[in-house]
Amino acid sequence: MDRRDFIKTCGTVAVASMIDASFFSQALAQQKDGMFQAYKKALLVKQDGTPLKEEDIKPHASYIFFYPHASTPCYLLNLGEAVQPAEIKLKDGKSYQWGGGVGSKKSIVAYSAICAHQWSYPTPQYSFINYYPPDTPSETTKKAGIIQCCAHLALYDPKAGGSVIDGPADFPLASIVLQEEGGNFYAVGVLGRDQFQQFFDNYRTELRQQYGSTAKARELVDKCIVMEVDKYVQAVVRC
């Protein structure tokens, strides 16, 4: 283990140890495979700045927040029922353990909203990648309870760690590891293959326009404002 790996592992240990013992050991194993990355612990807050509570997260509504970077969008979903931990298998043979839902009903999950296929993401103008609740199936694929990207029809399962259900994506959506402490929610890291480097490479111009500089877009956050997707995105494009 070189110095850099040692420091990264210490960071992971520091964050993971604040979560729970089982996650602690899992996270260490997964970091070894490059499947978990700890970031700044960030409190999820409402638009008024007060901490987001479980009752604020309506079942099957879509919420957006930005983590771990100021510009990287994530979806927060209350799937309405307990979501069990799962082993997520990748096409390259690797796998990782996804911890399932959090909250009193274990129903709250969060995923990176950057499509693992060709990096479509919700902007203030459009979102092509969206959550389809159980009562609102996709017109195109007729599937419900999914996250679907309308550009190339990549389909992900929010109840199974964001794994690929159908379509062209090679990897699941990266999941955001959430921790609940005293009724507050924190994001603490990213599990799975994140797409952040490609995201920054692809959208340099757009991010400069929106955030002033790529450095600002890449800033790590310690607080995440959570809002309904409709309030952030002008046109939610469903298909």
Add this chain to the structure above:
Amino acid sequence: MSKQWSGVNRRELIGGAVAFGLTAPLMAYAKLQKRQKAQVVVVGGGYGGVTTAKYLKKENPNLDVVLIEERPFFMSCPMSNHFLTGLMELTPLCFSYNVLETRYGVRVINDKILGVELDKKAVRTSSGYIAYDYLVLSPGIDYDVEDKPFYKDSLVYNPPAFKPGSEHIYLKRLIEDFEVGDILITVPPPPYRCPPAPYERAALIASMIKKNKLKAHIYFIDANERPIINSEGFLSAYYDLYKDIATYITSAQVRDIDVHKRMVKTSHGDFKYDLANIIPPMKANSLLEKTGLLRKGQKWVEVNPLTFESSVKNVFVIGDACQSYLPKSGYAAHSEGKMVAKIINARMKGKEVKEEYLQMICYAMVSDKEAIMTETAFRYDTVSKRFVPTHREDNQRKESTAKRYEEWARGLWRDLFS
């Protein structure tokens, strides 16, 4: 200060000889024979070639990958109808091949390919031979006009704009200059590059005429009985939006073209035009005839549908030039490129992979704001040993589909060049 002859080192001497075209082929070939690593040569810098080269290096950075392309930069044919009709500038459609070199280490050679010598496992360019262990041919199409000489003049006067580059720029100029009169657009029988493209082009030109209130009429002459894809969506758009300014003539064969009299003779009568976009029949790029992979009488190269390998081991033909179960489109070529990159990388490790799922998505504008789309997922059935398609069409024209179309294209470009 200029260098003295005595100061020219061996490398420069060889370089000079190459420049004069004296010893290039033999020396370059001899030099490449000393390679320590396997080398993959990719011919053609379109959707298929760029994807293959990039993904070969992405999955195996130590591999030597050479991409040979004559054009100095990439231009996307998908979305080019937007450019022709003023919905998009040319700039977003164009990309530099340099990204492949700087980010992935693909060696990009901007050169003309003179032939492929399968027995020597070498590609012959105007600068010399380049040896390969694996060869991926993705050279695209040619216009199939040899036995229809009347098309030849038309290619100059009425650019088809189905090959990226100058044809699009010239056709755009002709469209911009057009003010009044009859416009003629013809569609060849399939297979041709991008099945919805002529239908989309006709709709967008009609939409432009309406928007600009031009005194014009379009004669849209189709060799087919109906639009060969999304027929319901296209026909309803033509009927609802353009009935007063366009006439759609089906099952009509082009029999002669007089570019000086500006007239096209068809099986359904003669048509004079003031502006024409005559799209000729197509076939695989003539390079494939020179290699012997495209036999006499064939228009497309037959390949193994599971691997896109030609009749010659480790020589793959992808994109519009091959005959497969997939349509001829940039999206298909992109998928084939990814698949072939995986197969070659696996084969080098002594493994075999077979991609058993492929998906095609096509969008088409039917007005300047609305689009329709189609999706076909192909899954390999191990019992019947064939790919089984699941086809879905959304023929209801929507602005949201037009937005998806743009994101679809931008996603592809991101994947190719980032």
